[in-house]
Amino acid sequence: MEGLVQVQDILRKKEKIYTSVFLHPHEANKYVAQEIATLIRQKQDAGLPAVLGLATGGTPKGVYTELIRLHKEEGLSFQNVITFNLDEYYPMDPKQAQSYVAYMNSKLFDHIDIKKENIHIPDGSISPEEVNLFCAEYENKINNLGIDIQLLGIGQTGHIGFNEPGSNDKTVTRLVYLDKKTRGDAASGFFGIDAVPKQAITMGVGTILSSTRIFILAFSEHKASIIAKAIEGEITPQVSASYLQNHPNAEAVIDIAASSQLTRVSEPWTLIGNSSSYQLDWGDDEVVKRAVIWLSLHINKSILRLRENDYIENNLEQLVNRRGHSNINRMVFNFLSNTITGWPGGKPNEEYFSLSQSAKIANLNQENQGFSTREPQDYIIKNRTNTSVVNTRIKNAEIYPKTILVFSPHPDDDVISMGGTFLRLIEQGHNVHVAYQTSGNIAVWDDDVKRHMHFVKKFCETFDIEGADKADKLDEEVNETISSKLPGQSDNTMLLKIKGLIRETEAMSAARYCGLPVENIHFLHLPFYETGTVKKNPLSEADIDIVHDLINDLKPHQIYAAGDLSDPHGTHRVCLTSILGALERIKDEEWFTEENQLFLYRGAWEEWEPHMITMAVPVSPDELIQKRYAIFKHESQKDVAPFPGGDEREFWVRSESRNRYFTIFLYF
Numbered sequence: 001m002e003g004l005v006q007v008q009d010i011l012r013k014k015e016k017i018y019t020s021v022f023l024h025p026h027e028a029n030k031y032v033a034q035e036i037a038t039l040i041r042q043k044q045d046a047g048l049p050a051v052l053g054l055a056t057g058g059t060p061k062g063v064y065t066e067l068i069r070l071h072k073e074e075g076l077s078f079q080n081v082i083t084f085n086l087d088e089y090y091p092m093d094p095k096q097a098q099s100y101v102a103y104m105n106s107k108l109f110d111h112i113d114i115k116k117e118n119i120h121i122p123d124g125s126i127s128p129e130e131v132n133l134f135c136a137e138y139e140n141k142i143n144n145l146g147i148d149i150q151l152l153g154i155g156q157t158g159h160i161g162f163n164e165p166g167s168n169d170k171t172v173t174r175l176v177y178l179d180k181k182t183r184g185d186a187a188s189g190f191f192g193i194d195a196v197p198k199q200a201i202t203m204g205v206g207t208i209l210s211s212t213r214i215f216i217l218a219f220s221e222h223k224a225s226i227i228a229k230a231i232e233g234e235i236t237p238q239v240s241a242s243y244l245q246n247h248p249n250a251e252a253v254i255d256i257a258a259s260s261q262l263t264r265v266s267e268p269w270t271l272i273g274n275s276s277s278y279q280l281d282w283g284d285d286e287v288v289k290r291a292v293i294w295l296s297l298h299i300n301k302s303i304l305r306l307r308e309n310d311y312i313e314n315n316l317e318q319l320v321n322r323r324g325h326s327n328i329n330r331m332v333f334n335f336l337s338n339t340i341t342g343w344p345g346g347k348p349n350e351e352y353f354s355l356s357q358s359a360k361i362a363n364l365n366q367e368n369q370g371f372s373t374r375e376p377q378d379y380i381i382k383n384r385t386n387t388s389v390v391n392t393r394i395k396n397a398e399i400y401p402k403t404i405l406v407f408s409p410h411p412d413d414d415v416i417s418m419g420g421t422f423l424r425l426i427e428q429g430h431n432v433h434v435a436y437q438t439s440g441n442i443a444v445w446d447d448d449v450k451r452h453m454h455f456v457k458k459f460c461e462t463f464d465i466e467g468a469d470k471a472d473k474l475d476e477e478v479n480e481t482i483s484s485k486l487p488g489q490s491d492n493t494m495l496l497k498i499k500g501l502i503r504e505t506e507a508m509s510a511a512r513y514c515g516l517p518v519e520n521i522h523f524l525h526l527p528f529y530e531t532g533t534v535k536k537n538p539l540s541e542a543d544i545d546i547v548h549d550l551i552n553d554l555k556p557h558q559i560y561a562a563g564d565l566s567d568p569h570g571t572h573r574v575c576l577t578s579i580l581g582a583l584e585r586i587k588d589e590e591w592f593t594e595e596n597q598l599f600l601y602r603g604a605w606e607e608w609e610p611h612m613i614t615m616a617v618p619v620s621p622d623e624l625i626q627k628r629y630a631i632f633k634h635e636s637q638k639d640v641a642p643f644p645g646g647d648e649r650e651f652w653v654r655s656e657s658r659n660r661y662f663t664i665f666l667y668f
Contacts, residue, residue, distance in 0.1 A: 004020060015262065019253075031253065032063050051147050058570065068112060078112045084138075088201050089199075094121075100122075158241050159182065167204070168243075173204055214244060223254075227241075228263075260609075273315055279318060303336070306329055336613075406422060406434045407560065408434060410437075412440075416655050420617055435524055443503075456471050456474075477494070507523075510630045524550070551582055557597070561599075567605050
């Protein structure tokens with residue numbers, strides 16, 4: 001099966017739901033879609049209906065895309081298909097953009113030949129008096145027909161459908177109240193949590209379990225923790241997905257990222273035991289690093305102090321026998337030590353320091369070389385002595401200074417996720433450029449627009465600026481537009497432009513504060529993002545063209561790109577794909593060699609696991625304060641960001657917490 005990760009049964013011991021792990025989500029989606037297609041064809045041959053239970057949200061979209069392809073390219077007919085959707089917000093107008101009726105029509109039903117009378121979705125528009133009767137009738141229809149295949153996602157609280165914590169396996173279709181976390185996860189689609197309905201109509205856990213076959217899908221790192229609880233944890237009403245452990249034909253279909261907290265991935269040695277004949281691949285240094293770091297944290301003992309008995313007592317005797325504990329300790333310690341560098345762009349060589357002071361400055365400030373508002377030559381002269389040797393992982397370390405390009409998916413990811421490294425690269429005199437890939441214009445509160453428009457109006461009045469009357473009229477129009485907006489309604493073009501300008505000026509302010517010259521700040525406005533809604537366009541050649549042209553123009557020695565792919569709307573993933581697509585085109589260019597490096601940074605939504613880190617840049621207390629102040633320049637994201645995701649902390653608090661945790665870990 002394409003993309004399926006093969007695994008021995010011994011490594012499945014803790015998995016109470018059969019689990020298939022695929023290398024990429026699109027391979028998982030193809031697998032599930034093919035299983036559905038097989039069912040539909042078998043039922044057609046038998047002259048019977050195929051009854052599907054369908055889910056909404058971001059997870060099943062790929063399955064629906066593949067089903068549409070099978071219909072259009074391979075003639076798969078849906079004439080015999082009957083569908084029941086899991087849930088719907090209440091109250092909810094079916095014509096509203098956030099309704100699951102609108103979702104299913106746009107993602108699947110409008111593109112296939114299903115009969116309209118065969119589509120069943122809970123009605124969010126009925127009166128409160130009618131809800132109980134509607135739920136009972138919906139349940140009866142399902143019971144009478146029976147669901148052949150039920151498709152599920154999993155929420156951050158472990159819910160399936162809208163069966164929030166506290167839902168047991170006896171629950172049926174009913175009206176429920178939504179958990180605050182669930183509403184928070186949905187807030188991006190409604191442009192704020194206040195517009196998210198507080199109730200929903202949902203199939204019950206018992207209803208779902210009555211299905212003949214069940215697929216539960218989970219993709220990306222942000223689902224890793226909860227899917228592991230559902231698959232390996234105890235059955236509990238607090239995680240309604242855990243009841244799937246009792247179903248004889250349930251299957252979890254996940255990608256590599258979502259599998260990261262399954263025991264088979266995170267600590268497979270605990271499943272094997274010292275006397276087992278099964279051997280992990282202890283010749284793989286990545287497996288060894290993960291095991292040694294796990295052991296160090298598990299028994300709270302520094303790596304160089306780990307003894308042979310520590311390994312044996314924690315199911316790692318095979319590793320000790322294969323590699324020797326002293327050798328392992330030194331190897332992993334040296335690996336972690338070598339990731340630490342105060343010179344992320346490399347360090348100037350002796351030839352540079354043999355130059356006169358004026359020549360050093362000229363060397364840094366010549367065309368296409370580094371310069372900043374922070375007088376980097378003073379920083380270098382002060383800090384070069386008594387520092388560690390150049391990190392050997394920086395392949396082009398002898399090139400100094402470098403041209404460096406930092407890609408930031410949103411206008412604040414650069415300072416949030418790699419602010420310390422960003423400051424260091426600028427201060428060390430490299431020719432640093434930052435490229436903001438999207439405008440971030442949907443993530444601005446309406447009140448911020450009012451505040452900025454008031455400033456524009458008063459500024460024009462105060463300084464008798466020509467066109468002040470136009471500012472007055474625009475201010476009135478803005479206030480009228482905002483006042484007339486319905487909850488969850490998308491912004492018009494005027495508001496999006498203003499919000500985009502707010503994010504742009506904040507990014508300019510933060511980058512300038514870090515010492516970056518204005519001419520080194522680029523706003524790409526990738527077309528895929530500019531829809532004005534949470535739903536984005538597919539990545540296009542036009543997006544890749546823009547990224548390609550910038551890279552080819554600057555010819556950077558180092559590229560930094562966001563590698564935390566768990567942001568609420570998936571923008572980071574699309575932005576990284578655009579960079580990789582551009583590099584695929586550039587790889588045969590004469591200037592691009594193996595010396596050119598791509599580093600992925602994380603911080604806003606998640607952090608790298610220690611064994612995955614290849615470069616760690618220590619941040620001093622003063623630099624941490626500088627980084628915090630740079631984040632503060634993004635005032636529209638301060639206090640309460642429009643889309644904070646599942647973490648309610650402010651971005652600067654998340655960032656500093658992760659900085660401190662990994663500092664403690666690396667120096668443990």
